[in-house]
Amino acid sequence: MLKDKNILLAVCGSIAAYKAAILTRFLVKSGAKVKVIMTKAATEFISPLTLSTLSKNKVFIEFTEGNSGEWNNHVELALWADILLVAPASANSIAKMANGLCDNLLLATYLSAKCPVYIAPAMDLDMYKHPAIKKNIHTLSSFGIHIIDAENGELASGLVGEGRMAEPEHIVEYLNKKLSEPLPLYGKTALVTAGPTYEAIDPVRFIGNHSSGKMGFSIAESLANKGAKVILVSGPTSQTINNENVLIQNVITANEMLEACLNIFPKVNIAVFSAAVADYKPTLIATKKIKKSSSSHLLELAETVDILATLGKQKKTNQVLIGFALETENEIENAQKKVVSKNLDFIVLNSLNDTGAGFKVDTNKISIIDKHNNIRKFELKSKQEVANDIVNEIIGIGLPTH
Numbered sequence: 001m002l003k004d005k006n007i008l009l010a011v012c013g014s015i016a017a018y019k020a021a022i023l024t025r026f027l028v029k030s031g032a033k034v035k036v037i038m039t040k041a042a043t044e045f046i047s048p049l050t051l052s053t054l055s056k057n058k059v060f061i062e063f064t065e066g067n068s069g070e071w072n073n074h075v076e077l078a079l080w081a082d083i084l085l086v087a088p089a090s091a092n093s094i095a096k097m098a099n100g101l102c103d104n105l106l107l108a109t110y111l112s113a114k115c116p117v118y119i120a121p122a123m124d125l126d127m128y129k130h131p132a133i134k135k136n137i138h139t140l141s142s143f144g145i146h147i148i149d150a151e152n153g154e155l156a157s158g159l160v161g162e163g164r165m166a167e168p169e170h171i172v173e174y175l176n177k178k179l180s181e182p183l184p185l186y187g188k189t190a191l192v193t194a195g196p197t198y199e200a201i202d203p204v205r206f207i208g209n210h211s212s213g214k215m216g217f218s219i220a221e222s223l224a225n226k227g228a229k230v231i232l233v234s235g236p237t238s239q240t241i242n243n244e245n246v247l248i249q250n251v252i253t254a255n256e257m258l259e260a261c262l263n264i265f266p267k268v269n270i271a272v273f274s275a276a277v278a279d280y281k282p283t284l285i286a287t288k289k290i291k292k293s294s295s296s297h298l299l300e301l302a303e304t305v306d307i308l309a310t311l312g313k314q315k316k317t318n319q320v321l322i323g324f325a326l327e328t329e330n331e332i333e334n335a336q337k338k339v340v341s342k343n344l345d346f347i348v349l350n351s352l353n354d355t356g357a358g359f360k361v362d363t364n365k366i367s368i369i370d371k372h373n374n375i376r377k378f379e380l381k382s383k384q385e386v387a388n389d390i391v392n393e394i395i396g397i398g399l400p401t402h
Contacts, residue, residue: 001179002172003031003243008081008113010106011051013041015156016088016122016165020046023087023168024054030172031242036060037077037106039093063105074105078112083175086110087148088122088165091133097145098136118178120148120171125161148174176244183227184395190228191261191268192220193275193307195235197254201299202286211276213237215324215364218387219272220246226391228270233260235275254278254304265311269399272322272390273308274348280304312343320397322390326350335369345397346370348390354380368393 007027011020020036027034034055038048040062048059060072078084086093086106093106097119102108110117119140127133128150141147148171152162166174180186194216198206217239220232224245232241232248235257241248249264251257254277265271280301290297308323315321323344325335328351335349349367365380368390378389 001176001245002027005032005179006080006082007032007034008077008084008109009034009036009051009055010084010086010089010110011036011038011042011046012086012088012090012093012106012122013039013045014088014090014122014165015045017042017045019165019168020087021050021054023171024051026168026172028055030176030244033057035077035080037109039104039106041090041092060105063108072105074108075112077109078114081113081115084110084113084115084117085120085171085175086118087120087171089119091121091123091127094119094121094133094136094140098139116146116178117144118146118148118171118175120166121150121163122165123150123163124155124157125159125163128163146178180227180245183225185223185270185391185399186227188228188269188399189267190220190223190230190270190272191233191264192216192223192230192272193233193235193257193261193277194220195237195239196276197235197257197278197304198252199254199278199281199304200285201282202288202290204289207278207281207301208236209276209278211235211237213239213275214362214383215387216272216274217241218383219274219390222384222387222391223270223272223394226395231264231268233257233264233275235277254281254307258305258307258310261307261311265314266316269318270320270322270394271311272394273311274324275307276326277307278304306342308344309342312341315343318399320345320394320399322394323347324350326352328352332367332369332375335367336373339369339371344371346393366390 011017035057036051036055037060052059064071096107148166150163151166153164154160195213196209196211198208200206220230224230224243230246232246249260281304283300283302321344325338325347327334331351335347339347347369354365363380364383364386366378368376
């Protein structure tokens with residue numbers, strides 16, 4: 001959820017300021033773009049150089065730069081931010097924020113902010129419980145500011161109790177959760193299959209196909225970006241994904257993919273089967289490399305279990321099941337038959353006859369055919385755009401709640 005988000009981290013004067021370094025690192029690792037504002041008091045607890053190095057951006061402290069006199073435009077900083085995160089938020093800064101005081105760059109930026117504002121209070125336990133602090137935090141909450149509650153633990157004073165700033169990983173989790181809530185698939189779980197399967201002939205050779213897994217990985221990312229928790233079951237592929245809402249389970253064979261899906265499918269709301277699963281596998285797998293002994297070699301094959309058809313029989317009324325069809329002839333007719341035989345909500349049809357579609361390319365051209373035989377044709381697009389079209393179609397179905 002934090003990927004490519006502009007986060008303005010505001011650091012106040014508190015011993016908890018040392019955690020701003022860890023927090024900055026976590027935010028950057030989550031894919032966020034981070035800029036840091038510090039109060040002058042905060043610089044006594046942690047070096048601006050540390051936060052500048054970790055954020056890979058200049059740190060802002062004063063309204064003007066000392067040597068050059070260059071103005072640090074608080075309005076531009078506020079407009080840049082998708083999120084203003086005040087962590088740690090000291091008792092002093094909380095009081096000023098609640099009452100509209102503006103005596104430093106951090107507060108001027110806060111008062112100019114149009115983006116969501118989050119604060120993570122940090123102070124000693126008696127201060128945190130003081131009626132004035134409670135009143136100020138309540139006032140900020142009434143403004144629509146998100147309060148990341150202080151946690152219980154050992155404090156700088158040596159006392160143990162509530163008041164320590166939330167741990168950086170908890171702050172990141174909180175932000176991810178808040179950013180997910182408005183999304184249409186928040187609270188939903190999805191299963192996606194991707195890539196090829198490899199069926200061993202001997203320890204060296206296998207039967208496989210040209211699937212790169214790009215389409216399935218793009219679908220998994222699109223579902224996650226819409227708020228879903230995604231379990232991605234992937235055959236052998238070089239594709240990677242960096243999204244905290246996507247859990248990857250690697251498999252090799254069709255049977256391994258079947259077992260994984262049988263275990264996961266009953267627990268999900270959405271299942272999208274984009275993997276190119278082998279239809280056949282060798283009946284016998286040689287334990288040693290088969291040596292070339294003649295000009296021909298007979299390889300006996302057996303059918304693999306049809307994963308999509310198997311799960312289609314288990315599909316519940318509160319699940320949405322999507323399949324893929326890659327065809328070279330009679331495309332529409334064959335796809336329509338699969339919608340019925342495999343109990344799908346819709347099928348995504350690819351044709352190898354379309355230039356720019358198919359395996360190992362970054363584009364795709366699809367048609368979506370639903371169980372009512374409605375057909376929607378899409379233009380050639382990038383696979384990420386195609387994935388977004390597919391996910392929007394899923395959302396359009398209206399996921400059942402029972």
